[in-house]
Amino acid sequence: MASSGAAKNPKKANLLDPHSIKHLLDESVSEIVTGRGYVEDVRLSNVRLLIGSIIMAIALLAQFYPKKFPENKDFLIGCIGLYIVFNGLLQFISYTKEKNAILFTYPPAGSFNSTGLVVSSKLPRFSDLYTLTIASADPKSISANGTVKLTRSVTKWFTKDGFLVEGLFYKDVERLVDNYNGDRKTK
Template identity: 70%
Template structure:
């Protein structure tokens, strides 16, 4: 109840809208929504890979700054520059992500010891969106076979580009349930 005795009304939810002519806009909106669905199922985001990539990026920038602002000029700093160049291959571009949009920890209190890797694809010039759910540790005994679906994005958007969240949430939740029920049937 509001302080004046009137019933409080829920805040109006702004519909999620994408530019239907921009596949990146569509994919971004769907990926964002998937993250919300997965988190609502009790999974928490695993940010270790993102943090590792940020650390590697910071180290590469530090080496570049050192090379740029070294006190000696070119012929005298040649060995130092060669050393900086030799350091670059030691900072790999981490490619574990590929099409992954979300890495998770297992839900709190869950029997399984592995989180999920959620991946999505929306090929160029296509309306077919593929969502894949796999184990974050495929070698684990509690890992399960990956599950996926491929559907046209036209199933989830109105002609104005508004996402029909209820339909999309149902599809994503069903895929998560399929992944988890597969584990029970082992």
């Protein structure tokens, strides 16, 4: 299924840029997981967009308020306070909920599992080891499976020219998804 698309449009990353490599791998992981029947849960992204829009509205209000500076001092102080509060809320969400997550999902349709997935990844600075983690979106649920991890060198998945060897990468990610779905005791 994915190999026909791979032959037509190969994916290439700049091997000297770890952000480019991680971005390409993360996008591919999202494609694979959603291709397995998981639907992306965008609620957290929508909340972040809403908070970001509120922050921009506050900044625009402060910038284009009809009164000049000495008269609008209290209004500007209020805008600055709100700006700080909403930015703090945005950072709190990123720090506590998102962490390294690249994808949140709902459970697959027709599944007995009542929790979706949280797929996260890491590619530490100055390292070639990419770690992919799949966990339950609700770890306290009775139907939550154990967390599974895959750590592998990115050199296994890329050619010398920077093209992703999609067949190898897809097999590794699909095997990890299968491990998550099949083994409830893996930590």
